[in-house]
Amino acid sequence: MTAPLATAPAAARSTVSEKPSLIGLSREGIGAELERIGVERKQIRMRTAQLWNWMYARGVTDFADMLNVSKDMRSTLESAFTLKRPEIVAEQVSEDGTRKWLMRFPARGAGRPVEIETVYIPEIGRGTLCVSSQVGCTLTCSFCHTGTQKLVRNLTAEEIVGQILVARDRLGDFPDATTPVGAAVPSEGRLVSNIVMMGMGEPLYNFDNVKEALLIASDGEGLSLSKRRITLSTSGVVPMIPRAGEEIGSMLAISLHAVRDDLRDLLVPLNKKYPIKELLDACRNYPGLSNARRITFEYVMLKDVNDSPADARELVRLLKGIPAKINLIPFNPWPGVNYQCSDWETIETFSDIVNRAGYASPIRTPRGRDILAACGQLKSESERMRARERLALEAMMAGDADE
């Protein structure tokens, strides 16, 4: 059953809080903020460690709850900073347990408040959070719903980390108040165990903020997500791939979707700039690549477009020498799109060919179809609803004027 748990009225114009947030800052960044408000230099390391534990290991949102911090310091922090979460505009729970949040972030500069989606997918033994990096996207992949939404802006590190914090809040995935103050929180057995940067946007076009956020997510004294459980997915921004490996060190996923340049030019237009050969060369040289740290290639199955046995054989040939896993994704159609999902038999035949060549080729089970879980769909729905509300309001006002 689809259960919308929380909805908020259409956007009141929210703006960035007067007080700066400490969320999304590195330890050095927090230290600099503490120094700015006059915390003694010799205390800064200790205070930063306390804050880090409360913010990220415990998920506390109120300085008043930081019990090992003196009362005076708590009120100083309270008057200078905020730990506010993003606003949840809508939360939906699919019959298969998939959860989807539409979150709103305040206006920045001259901009407007923006909305993005975050999806949580529970599986046996793990739970994956699909995190957005941009509002909309500059790339126009023809099968992707987000590709129909213009880029509005990059998300900040605070907004990227905020999505993880909201998910842990809503899932009850932070330790409760009985956990002793300052105690380490085990990273095993958490509901959010994996992160994929595979929501709205191209993460490598927002490199600095994504890097900052993922370094916070993987910090062992905070959110504690192992880098092996964080996957950065790119449509193929070749020049940034080595930096992602060296500076972030997460797992890498490539949205491949086609094995010929003429077809990939249509499906993933960025291919015109960075064709398949260049992309795969960058993958071969990805820092830390090994059989234990394979690259995932995402391949959406589009009926009669990219799903023939010849395509599967070409895929095997192209990936030769790259420790890889191929995720076959049954296409999840959205209103107005011209593609269809491949038949199940076709997908299985494709998978068998790839599998016989020695590559794992799981077929991703479609999740959350009842809540439009393909990325970008909830945001569009919300925008359509707002347009309907606006029209209704205009009609009402016109009626008033007639009377």
Ligand code: SF4
């Ligand atoms: S698939 Fe990714 S890169 Fe392509 S349009 Fe969609 S969000 Fe952007």
